Each structure stands twice: as structure tokens, then as C-alpha cells.
Amino acid sequence: SERDNHTGKTHQSSASTRYGSVADSISAPEPEETTTVISSERAYVTVAILCYVNLINYMDRYTIAGETLSALLLKTAYMLFICSFIVLAPIFGYLGDRYNRKLIMIGGLTVWVAMTLTSSFVTKSYFWLLVLFRALVGTGEASYSTIAPTIIGDLFSGTKRTIMISAFYIFIPVGSGLGYIIGSYVASATGDWRWALRLNPILGSFGLLLLAVFCPNPSRGASEAHGGNRMQHTSYLEDIKYLLKNKSFVWSSLGVTAMAFLTGALAFWTPIFLDRAQINQGIQPPCTAEPCNTTNSYVFGGLTVVTGILGVSLGSTISRRLRDRVPNADPLICAVGMLSSAPCFFAAIILASTSVPATYVFIGIGEILISLNWSILADILLYVVVPTRRATAEALQIMVCHLLGDAGSPYLIGTISDALRSQLNTHEWKFRSLEYSFLLCPFVGVLGGLFFLMTAVYITKDRKEAELLATGRYHQLT
Numbered sequence: 475s476e477r478d479n480h481t482g483k484t485h486q487s488s489a490s491t492r493y494g495s496v497a498d499s500i501s502a503p504e505p506e507e508t509t510t511v512i513s514s515e516r517a518y519v520t521v522a523i524l525c526y527v528n529l530i531n532y533m534d535r536y537t538i539a540g541e542t543l544s545a546l547l548l549k550t551a552y553m554l555f556i557c558s559f560i561v562l563a564p565i566f567g568y569l570g571d572r573y574n575r576k577l578i579m580i581g582g583l584t585v586w587v588a589m590t591l592t593s594s595f596v597t598k599s600y601f602w603l604l605v606l607f608r609a610l611v612g613t614g615e616a617s618y619s620t621i622a623p624t625i626i627g628d629l630f631s632g633t634k635r636t637i638m639i640s641a642f643y644i645f646i647p648v649g650s651g652l653g654y655i656i657g658s659y660v661a662s663a664t665g666d667w668r669w670a671l672r673l674n675p676i677l678g679s680f681g682l683l684l685l686a687v688f689c690p691n692p693s694r695g696a697s698e699a700h701g702g703n704r705m706q707h708t709s710y711l712e713d714i715k716y717l718l719k720n721k722s723f724v725w726s727s728l729g730v731t732a733m734a735f736l737t738g739a740l741a742f743w744t745p746i747f748l749d750r751a752q753i754n755q756g757i758q759p760p761c762t763a764e765p766c767n768t769t770n771s772y773v774f775g776g777l778t779v780v781t782g783i784l785g786v787s788l789g790s791t792i793s794r795r796l797r798d799r800v801p802n803a804d805p806l807i808c809a810v811g812m813l814s815s816a817p818c819f820f821a822a823i824i825l826a827s828t829s830v831p832a833t834y835v836f837i838g839i840g841e842i843l844i845s846l847n848w849s850i851l852a853d854i855l856l857y858v859v860v861p862t863r864r865a866t867a868e869a870l871q872i873m874v875c876h877l878l879g880d881a882g883s884p885y886l887i888g889t890i891s892d893a894l895r896s897q898l899n900t901h902e903w904k905f906r907s908l909e910y911s912f913l914l915c916p917f918v919g920v921l922g923g924l925f926f927l928m929t930a931v932y933i934t935k936d937r938k939e940a941e942l943l944a945t946g947r948y949h950q951l952t
Contacts, residue, residue: 512690517629520689521638524622525645527583527681531615532649534590534674536741537657554605556881558612560873563620567869568710570621571862576691579618580682586614587678594671619872624864625689627856631697633794635856640790640849647782647845650741654775658768695861695944713866722805722858722936723867725929729808730851731875732922733844736819736915738880739887740837745770747912748833750905751826760901773834781838785811785845793850801937804850805929811846813923816916818843823912827905847926854929858936860943883918887911 512520535555569578593607623639630638660670708716717723748770752758758767789807796803818840825832859867890911895903 512629512692512696516688516690520629521626521641523681523684523689524626525642527618527678527685528622528642529645529649529652530674530678530681531586531618532646533653533656534586534611534671534678535615536650536653537670537674555608555612556876558609559616560876560881562612562616563869563872563876564866565869566617566620567866570617570624570865570869571694571713574691575621575625575865576685576689579621579689580686582614582617583678583682583685584614586611586618587675587682589613590671590678591675594668594675596668616869616872620865620868623852623856623868624694624861625692627864628692628694628696628861635697636790636794636849636853639852639856640786643848643852644783644786646848647786647841648779651775651777651779651782654745654771654778658771658775662768694864708862710866713863714870716863717859717867717870720858720936721932722929723855723871725925725932726805726808726851726854726858727871727874729805729812729847729922729925729929730871731879732812732918732925733847733851734875734879735883735918736815736844736922739883739912739915740841741880742884743887743908743912744774744837747826747905747908748774748830750901750908751830751833753901754827754905755830757830774837777834777838778841781841782845782848785842786848788842789846790849792846793853801934802930804854805926805933808847808850809923809926809930811843811923812919812926815840815843816919816923819919820913820916823909823916826909854933858933858940860940887914890914 566578566582589607589610593604593611596604596607623642626638626642627635656673657670660673745768749758749761749767752770753760761767789811792807793804796807800806818836822833822836822840825836855867855871856864887908888911891907894907894910
């Protein structure tokens, strides 16, 4: 009857409002979103451009981290960049779920290019300006990192989405490793670390142009609903409540945080740790004047590139083969990766006092195991969170993993090391104190594995609910 139809519509509308899911089919499309069908060719070109910009982003992030000269000052600038990233990510997450995502990325990346280039001209006497500019660089990364994966999620679904997300996330370790290598090489060749910062804005400007010309702004949820469903927006508070009740999102975010803790500590301290190990073994003399030996930065950077490509590709392949047979395969793969990496890093730390090559072998194996998780985790977020809340989810996950992960782990490891060698400042004890503080990393790896096991408990239910919400069928279960 007409009354029954009205009641049904009211019930559906109530569920939609509560969960921020599907609006009535007569809802007007949002003016900032592209409603035309995007060809597969353009979708692939878009992913290629997003991958390129992701590469440049991570190259820039670790260009400074790879330097050994003026280590304290440069790493302080890097950490303040991470802090600004933490603050800005939730803002861009909110904007990315409500406004034109392409324009937001273009604006953020424009600031990134300008600030990165400007920071390269700051002299030592104006170091506070370097800190300010590097903090503003976080604008670009916060806008891009929170939004780019959601665009890929709206262009592809199923196996194709997994492959595209894998391609995107391969460039995290590749960019990080190249940042080490290029930063060390350019600084060594020119005698000035500032030149290492001037290449990235040039490459970034090209990416910005490609983004502006070729990238679309697909409708949110287009891949799930084939462009036919419109999604309601809800208040930011409702979005946060929804995400905090999403157990798969919460537990996987804690797992990502443990991963970030490990990668942050490794990125900052591994070259220094291996330098001290070689000094302790008498393989190389202590560095008393710059430029210092950057061999370990080169080796570690190259190792990060290779192991990142292998790990992300392997993780994506295993996920695609197991997902249809094992519904919770993705978090289980992540758990195995984290739990297996812990003994590898423990062995690498212990062996550093006698064999640096053996340390590199175990670091490489551990990095492959951690890299299994990168693309899988991004895919998990996309399929357990409704499209209208994905940018917010990306932002919150980024904020938490940086705040409790790689923003603090380098300083925590350094603080423990300094406390242990407060009474003895010999070369041997410099190495031993860092060795003992580094042992915290394997324990965090085990903790991360447990978080992913908890994710596996809830993921099937949460994924099904997100699918029903995205396609407008959630009301059938309520």
C-alpha cells in the first residue's frame, strides 16, 4: 500500500542517516563529483599518475632522513614535518569526504612543491625557517595520502582494486629507499644537503601538472554501486563514532601503528647503528669531520627498494589467491608478516656485533615480511569502511600511526640509548646502548601481529556490512 511504501522509505532513510550510507535515488548529484562514466584507460592513467606522485612524496620525506650531516637538526625538522602531518591529516580527511578531492590534492601539492623548494635555500643561521617550511610540507602529504587511495577505491573494485592499490603502495618503500640513496648521493656530490631538496620540487611540479590535466574526480562509491548510488554525508562526529565502532578498522589501525613504529625506527637508526657496529669491529674509523661515510645509507636505501617491491608484490599475490577461500585471509597474512618479522629483526640486531653482512640479510628478510602488509592494509580499509567515510578513515589511521608510531619511535629509541650510555661514552658503548634500545622493535612487531589477529576475528562481518551500506541494501537487515 501507499502507507507501507512510505513506511519502508522512512525506515530506509533512517538507516541511511544513521550510517551515512545511501540516499534516495532521486537525490541530486553533488556538484563537485564527476558523474560521467570514466573509461578504463583513463582510470589506469590516473593510477599511474597517483603512483608517480606517491613516489616523489616518499622520496622527499626520506631525503633528509638519509643524511648523516647535521643529523640532529635535520631529523628535528623531519619530526616536526611528521607532527604537522598528524595535525593536518584529519582536516583533509574531513574535506576529502565532502568536497572535490582532485582540487584538494592540487592545492595541497602546490603548497608542498613551494615549501620544499623554499626550504632548500634556508641557511644554518635561520634554521627555524627550515623547521617552519618543512612543517608546511606536511600540507601536501596530508592532502594526498588521505585522498589518493579513496580515488583508486572509487575507480576499481575486487581483484583489480587490489592490484591497483598494490601498485600504489609499492612506491612507499621504493620512494623511501630512493630518498636515502638520492639524498646521500646529491649531498655527497655537491657538499651541501640543500641540493638534495631541490630535485624533488622539480619532479613534483611535473606530477602536479599531470594530476591537474588527466585525473578525474569519481563519484564516491562508484565502483561498488557502478555509478548508480548516491551516498549521504553525515556530521564529522557521526563519522568518528561509526569508525570507532568498526572493530576491523580499529584493530587494523593499531596494527598499522605497530608497523609504523618499526619502519620509523629502522629508517632513522639502521644506517647509524651499522656505522657504529663497523666502528666497534674496527672495520671503519669514527667520523670526526663531515662529509662522513654514507655507504650504509646507500646499501640500506637499495635494500629498502628491493625488499619493498618483493614484499608488496608477494603480499598482494597471496591475498588474491587466498581471499576467495579464506574470508579473513588479509588480516591473517598481515599477522604472519608481523610475527615472522620479529625474530628476523632480533637476529639482525644481535648479529650486528659480529657480522654486518648477516645483519643486512636478516633486515632484508624482515623488511620483505613487513612489506607484505602495505597494500593489503589499504585494501582492508577500503572494503570495511563505507565510501563517504574513507578519507576520514585514512586520515585517522594516518594520525594514529604517526602519532604513536614513526613520529615517536626514533626519539624513543634514541632516548633509551642516551640513557644507557649516560655514564660511558666509548665507541663500544655507543654501539651497545643503541643495540639494547633497538631490541624494543621485535617486541612491537609481536604486538602488531596480535592486533592483526584480532582484526581477523571481525573482518568478515564488517566487510559485509560495508558492502550492504554502499549498495543501499543495509535496510533489508534492520
